[in-house]
Structure formats: structure tokens, C-alpha cells
Amino acid sequence: MNTSAERDVLVAEGITKAFDGKTIIENISIHVQKGELVCLLGQSGAGKTTLFNVLSGLYRPEQGRVLLGGEDITGKPGHISYMLQKDLLLPYMSVLDNTAMPLIIRGMKKKEAREKASALFHQFGLDGCQKQYPAQLSGGMRQRAALLRTYLSSQGVALLDEPFSALDTLTKSAMHQWYLRVMEEIQLTTVFITHDIDEAILLSDRIYIMGGKPGVISDEIAIEVQKPRDTDFTLSEAFLNYKRLLVEKL
Amino acid sequence: MEEKQFPTAKRAAAEKKRRAVTDKLSPIIALVLLVAVWAAVCGFGSIPSYMLPSPGAVIRAFVGDFPLLMEHAAVTLTEAFAGLGIGIALAFVTASLMDRFRGLYQALYPLLVVSQTIPTVAIAPLLISWMGFDMAPKITLVVLTTFFPITVGLLDGYKSVDADAISLFRSMGAGNGIIFRRIKLPSAMSHFFSGLKISASYAIVGAVIAEWLGGFEGLGVYMTRVRKAYSFDKMFAVILLIIIISLLLMGLVTLLKKAAMPWERKGVQNV
Numbered sequence: 001m002n003t004s005a006e007r008d009v010l011v012a013e014g015i016t017k018a019f020d021g022k023t024i025i026e027n028i029s030i031h032v033q034k035g036e037l038v039c040l041l042g043q044s045g046a047g048k049t050t051l052f053n054v055l056s057g058l059y060r061p062e063q064g065r066v067l068l069g070g071e072d073i074t075g076k077p078g079h080i081s082y083m084l085q086k087d088l089l090l091p092y093m094s095v096l097d098n099t100a101m102p103l104i105i106r107g108m109k110k111k112e113a114r115e116k117a118s119a120l121f122h123q124f125g126l127d128g129c130q131k132q133y134p135a136q137l138s139g140g141m142r143q144r145a146a147l148l149r150t151y152l153s154s155q156g157v158a159l160l161d162e163p164f165s166a167l168d169t170l171t172k173s174a175m176h177q178w179y180l181r182v183m184e185e186i187q188l189t190t191v192f193i194t195h196d197i198d199e200a201i202l203l204s205d206r207i208y209i210m211g212g213k214p215g216v217i218s219d220e221i222a223i224e225v226q227k228p229r230d231t232d233f234t235l236s237e238a239f240l241n242y243k244r245l246l247v248e249k250l
Numbered sequence: 251m252e253e254k255q256f257p258t259a260k261r262a263a264a265e266k267k268r269r270a271v272t273d274k275l276s277p278i279i280a281l282v283l284l285v286a287v288w289a290a291v292c293g294f295g296s297i298p299s300y301m302l303p304s305p306g307a308v309i310r311a312f313v314g315d316f317p318l319l320m321e322h323a324a325v326t327l328t329e330a331f332a333g334l335g336i337g338i339a340l341a342f343v344t345a346s347l348m349d350r351f352r353g354l355y356q357a358l359y360p361l362l363v364v365s366q367t368i369p370t371v372a373i374a375p376l377l378i379s380w381m382g383f384d385m386a387p388k389i390t391l392v393v394l395t396t397f398f399p400i401t402v403g404l405l406d407g408y409k410s411v412d413a414d415a416i417s418l419f420r421s422m423g424a425g426n427g428i429i430f431r432r433i434k435l436p437s438a439m440s441h442f443f444s445g446l447k448i449s450a451s452y453a454i455v456g457a458v459i460a461e462w463l464g465g466f467e468g469l470g471v472y473m474t475r476v477r478k479a480y481s482f483d484k485m486f487a488v489i490l491l492i493i494i495i496s497l498l499l500m501g502l503v504t505l506l507k508k509a510a511m512p513w514e515r516k517g518v519q520n521v
Binding site for chain 2: 077078086088153
């Protein structure tokens, strides 16, 4: 236990957040290890997004604290990157400038920020899109560009709020494969929200199940399957067993 | 399947092309017809030419008085541009402050709307008695008329920003300054140019009205002179010039918009 606690990059302890006297999430504690891909799975309205807003520092919780690498970052934005279902690429900036934005915000020179972002375009499947505007890209590419921006704004940890749910099934499946491959390479510690059980099992190392009103963590399941996982995994016996288990718990 | 689709697609393209041509042709035909009716009415002699000059007479007056018209136009344009420039600057400051401070927005917005209901013809003589017969009251009137559409345009633009985009930038550690410069301002550009287009036409009309009501030079002054002399052909000529100048200004705004917002054009391709 001690050794795993030492490897934890992100820790949330006893988070409670209320709006107008109504408690949305109560006493939530999660921990995420370096390089881990952890999923928050639950029905809508369970307070997953609220928890994300607390983790990213946009909301200050009534109780509890958020630690990043041991440092208290409760209510302090700018430490953990955040990506929504909407790609939120700014239509008036080139794709390159959009992705370089977090570096520019952090005070990096524009030229240097562009070079750094541009160097990652190949890895994110965005070759040659630097000078294009977001409206010229397909949905999947826009999402990859948003992921690249998230990666560049992360100082090790990224929060993804239903990152693939706006994509059509085929694009989504391709994105999952690409995502697993890229994660292997860049080793980004990630917490992501989904209500798609298949997606949770395919991508996660560990799943937190959230539910109830106010929202609490009702269970935690580790997916002990070696990565990289391919599409065959989604048809395997192990996958179905996990799925059965999760359906029961939800 | 494709063979069957092809002629349809071709027909659709031809139809589109034909429509583009008729769309452009229709207003021209309407205008030509209108001028023809005008010329005919004058030609039959049912209306005396000093009451309604013929199109030919208007053109002759326009050409004959061209140097004088240009002299006056220069004055009017100077007032319009000065007023528009100050109006834009003032609108930027006001709208940005109103967006930043909610209390200020609540306090000023009703006043802004009320200020627009004050008739220009009523305020212009007051301005002239306060500021004299020089350019100052004219520029002030132009500022008053152009300021509002731009301010409202900018305010709407600032409000149109996706709140999630701002949250995202905050999560990246951006402060108010960066959010304003990188999100609010560029997002408001298209609203700004819509307001500017309206203001550009207001600017000319505002300057002319102020000159009409008191002054020594400018197209408005020229108008009062030719009206008193019952030279209606010259009156129509100056109206024609004001129309041309207003259209040119609006065209200039469209060009500026295209130059300032390149993503608008590129965005449409291969979506």
C-alpha cells in the first residue's frame, strides 16, 4: 500500500461539493498512479463532471483536497489539463496555434511553442494540418487536435470528459485504437469520464463506478488485461465477464 | 448508380450557376426599369422639369458640378471618418468595460438604448449652438450615431463566447487578459463588423444632417443651397453621390472583414 501511495501522482481526498446548498458529490476519494488510465463510469447526473471541475481547480470543494505530486492544488487551475466532449478548438486560429495555445498561456514564446506543438503533429495523426483551420478538419482529426492541446497543457495529468462520445461508431473505434497506441508512447496519466461500458473496459487500467444522489464512488474495479489491447479483446470471454460485472454494479 | 446520379448533379450545378446569374441580374433589371419609368414620366412632360428633373439632367448636373461636389464631399468624409473612428474607439472601451463589469452593464445598457431614441434632427441644432458651426458638432453627431451599433455588436459578440471555452482556458491557467485577447475579442469580430457596416452608412447620413442644419461647407450645406435655388437636378445629383459614397464605405467594411477574418473563407472548403 505504501509503495502504491508513493507512485500516486493525483490524489483526491474526501471531496464534497455543493451548489446552492445541494450536495452534488460527497466524500469522494480517488488516486491515480503515474501512467495509469483511470475511468469514472456512471450514469449522467452522478456528478462526474463536477468532480472533474474540482480536480482541475475550476471549482473549490466544500471539503477535501486535491494533491498533484504531493502538492496541494485545491481550487488552483492551471495544473491539470482538461478536455471536453466538444473539441473547443477556436475557429479563428490555425490548428497549430490552437494546439500551441497552452504553451503560449504558460508564457512560452510563440515561435518556440509552435515548434514544440508542430513536432507532435505526426504522432497525433495530424501531419500537414498545421496551417488549416479547425473547420477544415474531420471530427476525428479535430478530436485528436484537442487531445494534442490537452497533452501540451498537461503537466503529467489529463482529465478527459467523454472525449469520444461525439464521434460516430466507426471513427470512435479507430480513435480508441489510436488512443491506446499513443498512450503507450507518451505515457500520459489520464482520468476520463464515460458512460460507455465497452469504452471503459477497453481503455482503462482501473474503473471507478460513480452513482447515487449525491454522487459517491460506489465501487472500484481493476481491468487486469495486458496492454496494448486490440479489437479482439472486445470479443473475448474476459471482456464479457468484466462487462457482466459492471452492468451488475451500475 | 453513379451514372444515374451524374446528369442530375450536372443539372443541379447548371441550375445553381443559372440562379447565381439571375440573382445578380434581378436587381439590375429592377433598377433599369425604375430609371426607365422615371425618364418616361419626365419625357411625357406630365411633371415640369423643375419639379422632377430627368435622369439625364441629374447626370449632367453631377458631371457639371463634379469638382464642387468633390470639394464638399471631402469635408463630409473627413467628418464621417473622424466621427466613425472616435465612435469605434469609444465603443471598444465601453463594450469591453461593460462586459468586464456586470454592474456597469446593468447601469449603462438602458441608457444606451434610450440614447438611440433621441431624434438626430433634434440633437444636431443643440450641438451646433453648443459647439459652433465648425466640424466639432458634426463629428460629435457622427460619434453619437455610430457608437451604438458597434457597442451593441461588440457586447453581443462578447456574450456569444462559449462558456466552456473560457473554462478550458482557465483550466490551462489563463487569466482575464489572455481570455479577452484570445477568445472574446476574436469571437466578437463578426458581430463587430456587422455593427460597423451599419455605422458606416449612418456616419455619412449623420454628417450630412448636421451640415444641413448649420455649417459652411460639406454635402449637407451644398444640399441646402441647391434646394433654396430650386436646382432639383443638383439635389438629385448630390443624393446620388451620397448613395455612391455610402455603398463604397460599406464595401470597404466588407473588404476589411474579409482581410481581418481569413478563417471565414477557408472554413467553408472541404468540410
